[in-house]
Amino acid sequence: MTNLPVRTAFFISDGTGITSETLGHSLLAQFPEVRFRQVRIPFVDDLDKAIDCAQQIREAAQRDGVRPIVFSTLVNPLTVDGLRQADALFIDLFEQFVGPLETELGQRSTHAVGRFHGIADSSDYKNRIEAINFAMAHDDGVSSDGELAEADVILVGVSRSGKTPTSLYLAMQFGVKAANYPLIPEDFERNKLPGELHHYRAKLFGLTISPERLSQIRQERRPNSRYASLENCRYEIDAAQKLMRRENIRWLDSTTKSIEEISATILQAVRLNRPGY
Amino acid sequence: MTNLPVRTAFFISDGTGITSETLGHSLLAQFPEVRFRQVRIPFVDDLDKAIDCAQQIREAAQRDGVRPIVFSTLVNPLTVDGLRQADALFIDLFEQFVGPLETELGQRSTHAVGRFHGIADSSDYKNRIEAINFAMAHDDGVSSDGELAEADVILVGVSRSGKTPTSLYLAMQFGVKAANYPLIPEDFERNKLPGELHHYRAKLFGLTISPERLSQIRQERRPNSRYASLENCRYEIDAAQKLMRRENIRWLDSTTKSIEEISATILQAVRLNRPGY
Incomplete structure (x- = not known):
């Protein structure tokens, strides 16, 4: 890595x-192939702050021996x-795209500063906060009878497969x-879905993971435990996949996927079943 | 709202x-001023899927009586x-900006599909997952002695001020x-910071909120309780602000701010104290 060129990238x-x-x-x-040093500068909403940014850009250019890349979303021409x-x-972003959008929509843009300005009052935003509270209140199987009816999706999988x-x-x-x-192992022994999940089969989505990766993740939390042993991880993953297959639950393997990819995939699967979501 | 024009916007x-x-x-x-119907289509990674998208765009144009706006990040020319x-x-995004970047950097872009491709193995990604686990394990004052030493920042504020x-x-x-x-009220009566927080004063960041908004949020959770009453909310907010002022804790008012804005502000404040963060 050390002999890669270094460039400073600013997000302003x-x-x-x-x-x-x-x-x-x-x-x-x-x-x-390029190594970027990344600098984030939010809230640049007046000329003084912009001039201060310009100074930081000059200093980075001098240090790197090459001019920086600046990604910006500034709506104020000043x-x-x-x-x-x-x-x-x-x-x-704005410079390139706001013009064509104004022409297309036949409207001037508001040039309102800050993407999230006023967003805290929107219903979208309130839904997101409510959904966060819901996820916190229904993490790790903590759900009272009937509460799962409110869920849009219920993730199932062995401990540390990426559900939370x-x-x-x-x-x-x-x-x-x-x-x-x-x-959990008790579910595999009883050979059925835990709790009241059978009521909500259409909302279930499974996560699986390779036994090797699972063992590695569990080792970090409980070193040298039976819980983290490769043998036990193999058993749990195998049993979970059998259960999900038998119960006809869609699932995906989270081993090499980011939570962004997993989430987008789940959303697509859930949405296919519920048009207009 | 109903007589605003409707346009379909695709995110592909x-x-x-x-x-x-x-x-x-x-x-x-x-x-x-424009009402947008928003359609998200991820994982468009071959020609068939692209042609299917084109069909959806045509149908939206017909329904709306006006052509849609399509925001895309596709790297494959096909x-x-x-x-x-x-x-x-x-x-x-790519069409507009990848060219200038290639010229500037003197390198061809990889044209790798999918922003998050391979990201699950990066150290940045691992840090994010570790930080999520940390936030879950240290929510709502649940921290054993010494564990807070690992925190980058410790948020304080009354219940439902936006900390979680x-x-x-x-x-x-x-x-x-x-x-x-x-x-909590006990802290105000004892007139000092809870738990071991006094060890970590440099990491503390306070959230406050208007008593009216707080009362409204708490009403949704515990209607007609003393906890949610405007009078009690006024008392708690006043006492919390006095405590934060006395302990010299930086804070901000979350009443009309999104978690994006609050987070960016906190990060800037924390970073100012710890250069190189």
């Missing part, structure tokens, strides 16, 4: 910077001008109410 | 679609061609380990 925004960072990460991921006092490759982070991501990104339910 | 991607959706939401938020068989305003969703967002988006600790 008048809001949280999350859009410019998401945009920037996607684009930089297309250049794995702050844009301030920023551009420095030399960099500027990649600006996936539930939270589904809530946070998409406002989807996800409960999760562990499959 | 060969990966999860999260980048194109983030991009699209930011841009559409600049046109609050799928791009398939998609373009339909008429729409195409806004493509913010902790989770900090973990998920930024890989920041955030614990949270409620300030």
Whole structure:
């Protein structure tokens, strides 16, 4: 890694910077040969702050010996001008795309600063917060009778197969109410789904994982336990897959997938069954 | 709302679609006068799927009486061609920006499909998952002695001031380990910080909220309780702010802020104290 070239990439925004960072990460991921030092600067909402950014860009250029890449989402022309006092490759979301959208929609954009401005009052946002609370309250099989009726999706799988982070991501990104339910050795012995899950078969989605990866993850939490042993992980995964197959539960293997990929896949599967979701 | 024009906006991607959706939401938020019907189509990674998308675009155009807006992040020229068989305003991240980046960096992009391809193995990703587990294990004051030493930030505030969703967002988006600790009436009576928090003053960040909003949120959970009464909310907020002021804890008001805004603000505050974060 050490002899890769280094470039500084700035993510600059008048809001949280999350859009410019998401945009920037996607684009930089297309250049794995370049090592990027990443600097996030949110809330650049006046000229002074923009000029301060320009100074940081100049300093980075001097340190790297090459001009930085700047991903920005600035709507105020004054702050844009301030920023551009420095030399960099500027990649600006609004500059490129707002013009064509204005023409297409036959409307001027509001040039409102900050993507999330006012979003805290929107119903989308409230749904997301409610979904986060739901995921927290229904994590790891903690659900009273009837409460699962409210869930959009119920994740099942052995302990540490990725259910909790996936539930939270589904809530946070998409406002989807996800409960999760562990499959434990007692379920395999009884050879049936735990709790009241059989009432909600259409909402169930399974996660599986390779026994090797599972054992590795469990080792970090309970080193040298029977719980973490490869032998036990093999047994649990095999039994869980048999159970899911018999119960006709859709599932996917989380071994090499990110929670973003798992969530998008689940959403697509759930949505196919419920048009208009 | 009903007489606003309706347009269909598609978010189409060969990966999860999260980048194109983030991009699209930011841009559409600049046109609050237009009502958008939003359709997300992830994993469009071959020509057949692209042609199917083109068909959906045509159907939306027919239904709306106006061509849709399509936000896409497709790297494969073949799928791009398939998609373009339909008429729409195409806004493509890669098309616009990959060219200038290739020139600037003197490298060809990999044209690797899917932003998150391979990300599950990266150390950034592992940090995020670890941070999510940390936030879950240290929610609502559940921390044993010494465990808080591992936290990057510790959120404090009265019950329902926004600590839990913010902790989770900090973990998920930024890989920041955030614990949270409620300030409860006993703390105000004893007139000191709860638990072992006094050891970690530099990591503390407070959330406050308007008593009216707090009462409204608590009403939804425990209607007509003393806990939710405006009078009690006023008392708790006043006492919490006095305590935070006396203990010199930075804080912000979450009343009209999204967890994105709160998280970006906290990160900036924490980072200022710990350069190189």
